[in-house]
Amino acid sequence: xxxxxxxxxxxxxxxxxxxxxxxxxxxxxxxxxxxxxxxxxxxxxxxxxxxxxxxxxxxxxxxxxxxxxxxxxxxxxxxxxxxxxxxxxxxxxxxxxxxxxxxxxxxxxxxxxxxxxxxxxxxxxxxxxxxxxxxxxxxxxxxxxxxxxxxxxxxxxxxxxxxxxxxxxxxxxxxxxxxxxxxxxxxxxxxxxxxxxxxxxxxxxxxxxxxxxxxxxxxxxxxxxxxxxxxxxxxxxxxxxxxxxxxxxxxxxxxxxxxxxxxxxxxxxxxxxxxxxxxxxxxxxxxxxxxxxxxxxxxxxxxxxxxxxxxxxxxxxxxxxxxxxxxxxxxxxxxxxxxxxxxxxxxxxxxxxxxxxxxxxxxxxxxxxxxxxxxxxxxxxxxxxxxxxxxxxxxxxxxxxxxxxxxxxxxxxxxxxxxxxxxxxxxxxxxxxxxxxxxxxxxxxxxxxxxxxxxxxxxxxxxxx
Amino acid sequence: xxxxxxxxxxxxxxxxxxxxxxxxxxxxxxxxxxxxxxxxxxxxxxxxxxxxxxxxxxxxxxxxxxxxxxxxxxxxxxxxxxxxxxxxxxxxxxxxxxxxxxxxxxxxxxxxxxxxxxxxxxxxxxxxxxxxxxxxxxxxxxxxxxxxxxxxxxxxxxxxxxxxxxxxxxxxxxxxxxxxxxxxxxxxxxxxxxxxxxxxxxxxxxxxxxxxxxxxxxxxxxxxxxxxxxxxxxxxxxxxxxxxxxxxxxxxxxxxxxxxxxxxxxxxxxxxxxxxxxxxxxxxxxxxxxxxxxxxxxxxxxxxxxxxxxxxxxxxxxxxxxxxxxxxxxxxxxxxxxxxxxxxxxxxxxxxxxxxxxxxxxxxxxxxxxxxxxxxxxxxxxxxxxxxxxxxxxxxxxxxxxxxxxxxxxxxxxxxxxxxxxxxxxxxxxxxxxxxxxxxxxxxxxxxxxxxxxxxxxxxxxxxx
Numbered sequence: 001x002x003x004x005x006x007x008x009x010x011x012x013x014x015x016x017x018x019x020x021x022x023x024x025x026x027x028x029x030x031x032x033x034x035x036x037x038x039x040x041x042x043x044x045x046x047x048x049x050x051x052x053x054x055x056x057x058x059x060x061x062x063x064x065x066x067x068x069x070x071x072x073x074x075x076x077x078x079x080x081x082x083x084x085x086x087x088x089x090x091x092x093x094x095x096x097x098x099x100x101x102x103x104x105x106x107x108x109x110x111x112x113x114x115x116x117x118x119x120x121x122x123x124x125x126x127x128x129x130x131x132x133x134x135x136x137x138x139x140x141x142x143x144x145x146x147x148x149x150x151x152x153x154x155x156x157x158x159x160x161x162x163x164x165x166x167x168x169x170x171x172x173x174x175x176x177x178x179x180x181x182x183x184x185x186x187x188x189x190x191x192x193x194x195x196x197x198x199x200x201x202x203x204x205x206x207x208x209x210x211x212x213x214x215x216x217x218x219x220x221x222x223x224x225x226x227x228x229x230x231x232x233x234x235x236x237x238x239x240x241x242x243x244x245x246x247x248x249x250x251x252x253x254x255x256x257x258x259x260x261x262x263x264x265x266x267x268x269x270x271x272x273x274x275x276x277x278x279x280x281x282x283x284x285x286x287x288x289x290x291x292x293x294x295x296x297x298x299x300x301x302x303x304x305x306x307x308x309x310x311x312x313x314x315x316x317x318x319x320x321x322x323x324x325x326x327x328x329x330x331x332x333x334x335x336x337x338x339x340x341x342x343x344x345x346x347x348x349x350x351x352x353x354x355x356x357x358x359x360x361x362x363x364x365x366x367x368x369x370x371x372x373x374x375x376x377x378x379x380x381x382x383x384x385x386x387x388x389x390x391x392x393x394x395x396x397x398x399x400x401x402x403x404x405x406x407x408x409x410x411x412x413x414x415x416x417x418x419x420x421x422x423x424x425x426x427x428x429x430x431x432x433x434x435x436x437x438x439x440x441x442x443x444x445x446x447x448x449x450x451x452x453x454x455x456x457x458x459x460x461x462x463x464x465x
Numbered sequence: 466x467x468x469x470x471x472x473x474x475x476x477x478x479x480x481x482x483x484x485x486x487x488x489x490x491x492x493x494x495x496x497x498x499x500x501x502x503x504x505x506x507x508x509x510x511x512x513x514x515x516x517x518x519x520x521x522x523x524x525x526x527x528x529x530x531x532x533x534x535x536x537x538x539x540x541x542x543x544x545x546x547x548x549x550x551x552x553x554x555x556x557x558x559x560x561x562x563x564x565x566x567x568x569x570x571x572x573x574x575x576x577x578x579x580x581x582x583x584x585x586x587x588x589x590x591x592x593x594x595x596x597x598x599x600x601x602x603x604x605x606x607x608x609x610x611x612x613x614x615x616x617x618x619x620x621x622x623x624x625x626x627x628x629x630x631x632x633x634x635x636x637x638x639x640x641x642x643x644x645x646x647x648x649x650x651x652x653x654x655x656x657x658x659x660x661x662x663x664x665x666x667x668x669x670x671x672x673x674x675x676x677x678x679x680x681x682x683x684x685x686x687x688x689x690x691x692x693x694x695x696x697x698x699x700x701x702x703x704x705x706x707x708x709x710x711x712x713x714x715x716x717x718x719x720x721x722x723x724x725x726x727x728x729x730x731x732x733x734x735x736x737x738x739x740x741x742x743x744x745x746x747x748x749x750x751x752x753x754x755x756x757x758x759x760x761x762x763x764x765x766x767x768x769x770x771x772x773x774x775x776x777x778x779x780x781x782x783x784x785x786x787x788x789x790x791x792x793x794x795x796x797x798x799x800x801x802x803x804x805x806x807x808x809x810x811x812x813x814x815x816x817x818x819x820x821x822x823x824x825x826x827x828x829x830x831x832x833x834x835x836x837x838x839x840x841x842x843x844x845x846x847x848x849x850x851x852x853x854x855x856x857x858x859x860x861x862x863x864x865x866x867x868x869x870x871x872x873x874x875x876x877x878x879x880x881x882x883x884x885x886x887x888x889x890x891x892x893x894x895x896x897x898x899x900x901x902x903x904x905x906x907x908x909x910x911x912x913x914x915x916x917x918x919x920x921x922x923x924x925x926x927x928x929x930x
Contacts, residue, residue, distance in 0.1 A: 052700070055697075056575065056697065056700045056701060056704075057575045057704075058575065058577075059575065059576070059577030059578075060577065060578070067576075070576075110521065110522045110523065110524065111524070111532075111535075112523075112524030112525065112754075113524075113525070115890065202895045203891060204670065204753070204890040204891050204893065205669065205670075228891075228893045228895060231894075231895065232520075232521065232754070232893070232894075235517070235521045235894075236521060239521075239522075288669070289577075289697070425580065425669040426668060426669050426693075428669065428693045428697070429696075429697075429700075430667045430693060430696065
């Protein structure tokens, strides 16, 4: 009984944080057609049907393999069945990297197996493996500070800890250990690299993902320990710095192979108004069925576009694009932008951060189309989505279009669970919450409806930095 | 402001459930020495030190292997360092089963890999594996109902779903699919069995564990799919009953080997008053470091006994027993009871259900020592532990002593998380909550203190059914 009056009295004293003081859109009205389409999408079953079907009937879809080809065939059948027009595959070739055997065992002082997964583009050990002393770097910065040549004949262990953020911003910073750590260690003489997984869980599944080599650097074996195994190794390093490891990693790079992107159309009435591109990526890593990365993304954006396909014909044509080969380096997105560079695009956007609720959006339109952002804001507010202060333009697959000056809408999903499972064997259908998936479909439906029918015409946007 | 009065008014109307109406111990006083020892144990660091050390410095400890032998050597050093008396190993021989390669892949209709782990004592496929059609049994009962011979040449898939219970009682019923399902399927002609893991999670790690073969039945390959993989297979069976699987399992049974149980003593003042046996098991499955199963159990009971070792000498001698080879079939417990059958034991108890809070206790003393249960009840109540209505006598390792008429105290840990990780690769140190571990030590300290110093003398108890 004391709590309520105190809490009520407290409200008057709460300062409005600076972020809430930015200009609000004021008296912008929501188009009733948009509101109706958005709310109908909260009962959507198409997205779940797509991600359930793709993950069940195809499973993992490693880029450049026959599994990704089966996924493309599945996508064509599904998109045609949904009624999309001009469903087709646009192909390109790409280097293919496949996982081999992967084993690690502490030789001394405390013999035991560790669980790890090779990073994409990792080099290989001989089939019998290598044995070498391990050098422990608690953070990525400690690796940077190691003198040149100091790692000769040694295995570098980089154990920087990623923490959970809603916007996923930890990935860029902590991910450096994976993106460039092996390359740096190789240049300092290391014979192999093991990193603490770039993940926010404490479990036993390692998080794979690509690593990058600069020209002239020969790829060395590089793998991610599960977070639990990295913590175990840290406990051992707390007792001694004399740790040796036997490591076997036998991934292979195959000859360049064909991959492809699946494209489908919602025809618009005004070919000169520019095309909207929306989608996600069809390929997955090989350790799981890729439900959150990125079966959900193709499912969400396709289900939203399907609602425009089944409604009054929009002004602008929408292309639903299921990009190929995103994981190994964005080959599908790069090929798409190259092939379509001469066309006029009104907007592009992608969904590639799981299936949890969208909590924030950002846009990047030129001033002549500035009002579109305000219309999106009032349409998304009932879904619990606030407007961010950033310039939109995220995404590996549509990033190359943004660089060409295509306008952008980012719908940011909540990432508090995403990096528990990202690139692990746990990326499976059970991680998808159907209710949150529907909120995503509703948000994308509203965005597509608003942008596809916007009366404005606009030119190029200034790409974000 | 409305909520509080309503809630207060409601209290008068709440019926006391039947379970709360059993006789309470009334005005039994807690011995101040017991209360002091119990409360001091809430700051215990010994248990965490043991489980951290054992899991870090030894790792997995599969029964009958060199890893279990290293664990025994580690235990001897640790128990001597803690000041226990007469630290020694009691050996026996046992059959040894070790895991081999394990792979499963759906051949059709939707080719994809599944994650599984062989069950203990599983038979083996040829090295190249077998391919066979899969027959789906949603429950164990469906398997029982299958006609003899109906599984000839087929792989049986038993997918009964275990649900969470605080007392772990689902394990006995749902676990039948693992304990005896493969044996039943073999008798009906199956060439192999895959079961949905006996676990309450939805993750990708399979739960291993022993399976049993009756005389005359040749073991067939038997493995547990992760729950997520079983759910995936169920989704495929929802589309078609024509599923074929390629299965490779190459476990081996090695020649009988030596295993052993580590024993340490807290000397008592009255050798005729009978000995107390308390402990857990030292061995673990091979997939993880066995933190909750059962590093925690040996740690908790040893830390509690250490508090009596460091206090006034108790009336009764306490033996701390780290049983060997529990997982493959209770070899350590059976050997211990056989070797010590002629001795007088005042009580036995074990901790083998993780490290979460103890929420309930049961006892089994003869009438002449009935008051001990009441004294335990008032001493444990401040720890949030209520008295159950069952006859104590649980435990694979001390079970053979109970059959000899030894009195029992069961301290039941909360099992709401236990079967998420039980027998999987996730059974690692991070699953131990140090605060809950200390509550366990405090409860065992109180129990040991009360029983070791009980003035009563008593004979045999009637074993539970």
